[in-house]
Amino acid sequence: MGIPKWTIKGIVDDFDECGCCGRRGLKRTVALMPLDADGNEDGTAEDVVYYGTSCAATALGRTQGKVTDTARAAQAERDAYARRIISIYAPVEFAHVRDKARVYYRRNQHQRDTGVKATEVVAKLLAEARATLADTTTGPARPSRIEDFRRYLVILTSDRRIHLVRRVPRDEAKRQEQDTAAQRRADEIRGSVLVVAALDAEAAREVAHADDLTREWNTRAWQAAHVGSHTT
Template sequence: MTGSHPALTAHFPRWTVKGTAHHRTTCACCGHENLEHTVALAPLDLLGDASGPAVHFGPRCAAAVLHRPVAAVALAACHADMRAERKDAWARKIISLYGPMEFGTDQEMEAAWNRSGNASSSSWQAREFVTKFLADARAQLTDTTLRPTRPHSITDFQPFLVVLDTSNLRHHWCGVVPRENTEGFHTSARRDWTGMVSVTVAALDETSAVHVAFGRRGIAQYNAERGWF
């Protein structure tokens, strides 16, 4: 390792492994190019908090900086990747659930928040929570430390058909609604899922679509309970 990256001379006592970056193929330490991937490292201050932007080192340079075997760094990066994917999944759900409500009325905001598994809140509290959650979700999906920017706005939504049982307690199937032969798709779904409730929603992915489908029915129930129409 012959690197002279500024982070190496800043006397940071520790680093944390942020994950694997396949879109960054040049080591910021030694300058080696066309690597299969790099390892994203963030410097920690004396209190153990992240104190600067992540840098991308090749696996060997990352292992040298961390004073750990390459295999151990690879394992740490793998675990970090899984945590990052869970955060991405959370962000997609938040944007799918609340993105369309961002500029809604106070009643719409309160109903959307309170019927999505959250603690009961007033309309102004709900708007405050949603605004913060949406900002955090967008920041997560636009963070390019580990991967390029991911879809993160309502313009990126796709249509999904979600099939629920009549009790609305679980879903049986979810799939993207095709842009061609949409009518035939819905006809086939009705035939295959006779007796079930089919809901068409827009979301960033299938998992988020299921949350949106349950949330939509919950909002309708919440509004009915309060006489809001």
């Protein structure tokens, strides 16, 4: 089997013309990035082409349904990973080297004492994650700043498993009502309640499961980004 010529970047609805056959008025098109002879991406956003699902299926040797499902899943997975990386590491981006290293190595213990420099890896991970969310080949740029973080209430079970994640409401009365209900539920299951900041609920789960130092920097970054603001 030969090396594929394209990889799926996502699926969009703002390009209604197929870049292969020229058909117009399409409901959606598939964003395809060219690959080199080794199967690596060979280009930038300017090199992405937009094919209708039928032409994309032919180019990839798959069914239309498979191409559509793969495109949606690829985009969702890529964005979700980027949001998790930013939610974990953006708060320590300008932290002391020691704290940044502690946060990184606690999540990547297998790289400790291997010569991997945590500061360099964190900078690279953040750059790649921000580039992913800034990539407009599959739609508008997505939120990627600490200022875009939202607070999430997390209830943990007694063995530190996630029981519930809920977005903290903006309204003060609703927030207090949520706090009371969450604490009552936590008491019932002998668990605990955390409030963390993240780009989405799945990333909030990552922060909640992280170590105390990561959550400390998470809270500190949230507070610094929202000084004088009542936004949640």
